[in-house]
Amino acid sequence: MSTVLTNVCKQYDQGKTVLGKVSAEIKTGEFFVIVGPSGCGKSTLLRMIAGLTDITDGEISIDNRVVNNLSPKDRNLTMVFQSYALFPFLSVWDNVAFGLKARKHSQVEVEERVNNALKMVNLEDLKDRKPRELSGGQRQRVALARAVASDAKICLMDEPLSNLDAQLRIKMRQEIYALQRKLGITLIYVTHDQVEAMTMADHIMVLHNTEVQQIGTPAEIYKTPANEFVASFFGVPPINILPATKLSSKSLKVNGDFEVKVDQVITENELKVGIRPNELRVAKADELTANATVKNIEFLGDEKILYATFNNGNEVSAIISSETHFDLFDTIKITSTNNVLLFSQDGINITKGVGDVVNA
Amino acid sequence: MLKTSTTDVVPEKKVEANSDRKFKLTAKDKYYASIFVGPSLFLLGLFVFYPMFRTLYISLFLTNSFGNTTLFVGLDNYVKLISSPDFVASMWVTVVYVVGVTFFTIAMGLLLANLASQKLPGIAIFRTLYSVTMGVSVSVAAIFWLFIFNPSAGFFTLLTKMLHLPTVNWLTSPTNAMWAIIITTVWMHLGFVFLVFLGAIESVPTTLYEAADVEGVSSRYQFFHITLPMISPTLFFVSTITIIGSFKSFGLIDLITKGGPTNATNMLVYRIYNDAFFGGNYAKSSAEAIILAIIIAFFTYLQFKFLEKKVNY
Numbered sequence: 001m002s003t004v005l006t007n008v009c010k011q012y013d014q015g016k017t018v019l020g021k022v023s024a025e026i027k028t029g030e031f032f033v034i035v036g037p038s039g040c041g042k043s044t045l046l047r048m049i050a051g052l053t054d055i056t057d058g059e060i061s062i063d064n065r066v067v068n069n070l071s072p073k074d075r076n077l078t079m080v081f082q083s084y085a086l087f088p089f090l091s092v093w094d095n096v097a098f099g100l101k102a103r104k105h106s107q108v109e110v111e112e113r114v115n116n117a118l119k120m121v122n123l124e125d126l127k128d129r130k131p132r133e134l135s136g137g138q139r140q141r142v143a144l145a146r147a148v149a150s151d152a153k154i155c156l157m158d159e160p161l162s163n164l165d166a167q168l169r170i171k172m173r174q175e176i177y178a179l180q181r182k183l184g185i186t187l188i189y190v191t192h193d194q195v196e197a198m199t200m201a202d203h204i205m206v207l208h209n210t211e212v213q214q215i216g217t218p219a220e221i222y223k224t225p226a227n228e229f230v231a232s233f234f235g236v237p238p239i240n241i242l243p244a245t246k247l248s249s250k251s252l253k254v255n256g257d258f259e260v261k262v263d264q265v266i267t268e269n270e271l272k273v274g275i276r277p278n279e280l281r282v283a284k285a286d287e288l289t290a291n292a293t294v295k296n297i298e299f300l301g302d303e304k305i306l307y308a309t310f311n312n313g314n315e316v317s318a319i320i321s322s323e324t325h326f327d328l329f330d331t332i333k334i335t336s337t338n339n340v341l342l343f344s345q346d347g348i349n350i351t352k353g354v355g356d357v358v359n360a
Numbered sequence: 361m362l363k364t365s366t367t368d369v370v371p372e373k374k375v376e377a378n379s380d381r382k383f384k385l386t387a388k389d390k391y392y393a394s395i396f397v398g399p400s401l402f403l404l405g406l407f408v409f410y411p412m413f414r415t416l417y418i419s420l421f422l423t424n425s426f427g428n429t430t431l432f433v434g435l436d437n438y439v440k441l442i443s444s445p446d447f448v449a450s451m452w453v454t455v456v457y458v459v460g461v462t463f464f465t466i467a468m469g470l471l472l473a474n475l476a477s478q479k480l481p482g483i484a485i486f487r488t489l490y491s492v493t494m495g496v497s498v499s500v501a502a503i504f505w506l507f508i509f510n511p512s513a514g515f516f517t518l519l520t521k522m523l524h525l526p527t528v529n530w531l532t533s534p535t536n537a538m539w540a541i542i543i544t545t546v547w548m549h550l551g552f553v554f555l556v557f558l559g560a561i562e563s564v565p566t567t568l569y570e571a572a573d574v575e576g577v578s579s580r581y582q583f584f585h586i587t588l589p590m591i592s593p594t595l596f597f598v599s600t601i602t603i604i605g606s607f608k609s610f611g612l613i614d615l616i617t618k619g620g621p622t623n624a625t626n627m628l629v630y631r632i633y634n635d636a637f638f639g640g641n642y643a644k645s646s647a648e649a650i651i652l653a654i655i656i657a658f659f660t661y662l663q664f665k666f667l668e669k670k671v672n673y
Contacts, residue, residue: 052573072574098585
């Protein structure tokens with residue numbers, strides 16, 4: 001009982017490859033998030049699973065049944081669209097009932113399912129409203145109710161929260177997560193927002209440049225990213241990638257400035273170091289010892305984000321306590337803890353222990 | 361009480377300031393209003409309102425052969441018309457024609473637009489072909505269809521001969537002549553109606569159909585439960601203009617049947633024209649024109665009253 005993608009490809013007529021050899025196994029009942037920057041083909045992949053877009057090569061199977069040539073309705077799944085795809089001329093209740101009625105379910109069953117679904121998303125009081133009389137979040141809930149009312153075991157969602165404002169997005173994120181857990185359905189969720197991916201997913205698939213960069217749990221993706229792209233895609237502000245040279249077998253000189261000891265034997269002379277902003281230490285320094293200048297400071301409440309430029313031009317961001325005070329153009333000394341990621345020159349993560357996780 | 365200033369020429373400000381929504385126009389407001397409204401009011405008055413009231417006026421009199429009023433008779437002209445079986449027959453013929461034309465134009469237009477909205481290779485050719493009648497003038501269409509209906513060498517006659525069927529006398533039998541006129545009018549209207557429907561169908565968001573596809577809704581059900589409701593405002597617009605347009609049909613009738621045979625296609629507009637310019641009875645035809653205007657106004661009113669609320673979601 002799982003959805004398996006095997007070497008799924010999509011090419012358009014002009015030979016442009018949108019997706020090349022995507023493979024993954026999505027287990028039944030899990031929250032699977034496909035994430036990537038815009039244009040990476042994640043929506044195309046979702047539409048191919050739904051059957052709305054043909055696949056050029058490869059195989060998609062659901063519960064051991066190859067569905068490549070099945071029409072969407074025979075795949076027993078449901079889909080929530082970015083635009084919600086609500087029928088403007090139907091009331092909330094009728095919108096949710098639309099598919100059930102069309103498939104000639106009995107009146108009693110339709111009523112029961114629709115009422116249950118509306119209850120589940122707290123829309124019972126608004127069932128007679130038309131979509132135009134609803135707020136963005138409420139429309140989103142109608143779309144969810146429609147997915148709930150269908151008895152499909154797989155639900156696909158294509159950027160369902162991107163039309164909502166930031167606060168509502170957080171609220172709906174929790175509601176979708178709770179709903180998925182309650183119903184026990186398999187949820188395949190597409191987003192470009194790494195926060196959504198991290199907060200909701202059981203497993204994340206990172207897509208970039210038509211290829212799968214990594215599949216893993218949020219913790220794996222964050223702590224042991226497969227490569228430089230994955231590392232910099234997750235985390236706010238993004239990880240600092242700095243050039244480094246080998247000093248001794250277990251220590252590095254980062255950015256030509258400061259030394260970092262690592263718990264592994266370094267084999268390459270030139271490499272890149274990834275340091276999360278919260279692993280950087282910042283102190284005031286006079287012009288002789290300083291290695292950077294403060295460029296901008298953002299106050300976030302408990303902490304501040306400090307943006308600085310190293311003397312050799314590299315830019316860096318650090319998270320500092322909001323008690324610490326710096327002014328613009330202050331000269332500072334930046335150092336780092338030893339908790340860093342190492343990348344080869346071409347961006348592969350070579351930190352000790354990573355290979356085991358990524359290839360598992 | 362609204363304070364009016366002579367320097368302020370922005371009317372919105374005054375509306376805002378006035379809580380009980382009473383307008384009081386300054387001289388300057390009136391000046392601007394007359395500049396904006398004046399030209400169209402003048403043209404409408406000259407070419408629409410004056411002829412309308414003049415027609416109404418004439419219809420209450422008897423006229424001489426120059427169209428000048430002679431004797432005031434009140435509603436006599438109307439009474440005579442309504443009690444004349446000839447005129448009532450004409451009204452019925454018109455209603456049959458309008459209903460026929462509207463029904464077939466909309467049905468065909470929808471069918472063609474739905475076909476042409478499919479994503480198929482070469483579909484652009486059909487889109488062009490279906491809308492081509494928009495560029496055909498009434499006289500050309502009439503000649504074209506006269507050839508088709510021609511009893512000895514027309515296309516229909518050739519067709520029936522080839523299939524060894526009895527020849528149909530398109531323009532000499534009363535029932536067939538009505539069909540001939542309806543077919544011709546539908547053909548004339550079709551290009552425009554097709555294009556309008558096509559535009560409406562294309563503007564329905566594809567995700568609605570995709571959502572329905574995923575839910576396993578058949579394409580027939582999709583057409584009746586997604587496409588039709590989504591384009592209902594357009595449907596309403598098209599039916600209104602088609603009804604009004606076919607009430608006013610004149611050119612095709614004049615060129616193809618001349619109201620015949622035995623008045624079978626003698627629609628109101630054609631009767632008005634005949635009575636005024638051949639019969640010389642301006643009073644009678646004025647009364648007929650007023651009755652036609654009332655009928656059209658009535659139908660339009662009905663449509664707006666019963667349909668407009670349903671089609672605007």
